Amino acid sequence: MRLNQYLARCGLGSRRKVEALIVTGRVKLNGLVVSDLGCRVEEGDHVEVDGCSVHPLDKIYIVMNKPRGVVCAVEDRRYRTVLDLLPPQIRALRPFPVGRLDKESQGLLILTNDGDFCDAILHPRRGIIKTYEVTVDRDVPSESLDRLKGGVWSDGEILEPLMVSLMGPRTVRVDIQEGKKREVRRMMAALGFKVLSLLRRRIGKMELRRLRAGGICLFSVDDIWHHINVGGIV
Known part of the structure; x- marks a missing residue:
């Protein structure tokens, strides 16, 4: 090969x-x-x-409910990483995060040691949508929601969600595909809001409902693709 x-x-x-x-x-x-x-x-x-x-490893596919306060990295000198939350026998298979959630965000995160699977998940042609629930420091008026739907300017680029909807006076659901760095936080900051909590609820059609913070599920490659493409609760 x-x-x-x-x-x-x-x-x-x-x-x-x-x-x-x-x-x-x-x-x-x-x-x-x-x-x-x-x-x-x-x-x-x-x-x-x-x-x-180096030698090829048995492939592993992990879904985690990433808690706040840990970083999406293989190692970090200052903070606990998502790998620190895994049992030693799983860490020995050298998984790494697929994409990122920032330190203060939580929710669905995939880890794997399969580079081809990682590339497939992240490639734009797959069109895998990520759904976030973001709670801010004050009520979100309809004008702000309309501005967000049309895209907002941040750090020299337009950030435009695929879809946004109001879940409560201060909680917004945001669907994105590209996954630019701190994209949802930057969107809300551009509108003058402070983010109090940010949760990734869905990756594709896989939805977080049962896993406790820091909990994991192990999948076969076929099962994880089924959850993402067809639907499944974790």
Whole structure:
């Protein structure tokens, strides 16, 4: 298989991330540094990253209700990460977050060690919609909702949700697809609101209802795609 696919199956990240490892000279094949993205790994070949041997791992697919106060990272010097919430036997399979929720946000998060699955989830062609419930510091008037529907200007770009609706006087449901950094928080800040809580309720048609904060569910690849594409409660 191609070297980038092999590294992704070793749990080193998406293909885009492992390609960066290759082009920066951190990967060796049979003792020689390789920088060719088209390089292939044959049976019996020895692959190293940063001097450590790597091997394909059993694939794992995790859905977590990420709590507030933890970061979506594999490691962090200052804060607890989502990996710190996993049992040691699962951490040993080297999962990583698919996309991000910022430290103070909570809700649905997928973790996996399958780089191809990660790429498929994040690629725009899949059109996977994420649904957020955001509570702000004061009532949201209809004029603000109308402005949000038309898109708002933030940090040199337009942020435009797919759909917005009012769930309560101070709680707004926001559907987005692109997933730009801190997108929902930036939308509300552009309208002059302070976000009090932000929950990702849905990824595709998979909906968070049962999992406690910090809880996880394990899936097969077919089951997790079924939850995302057809529907399922976690």
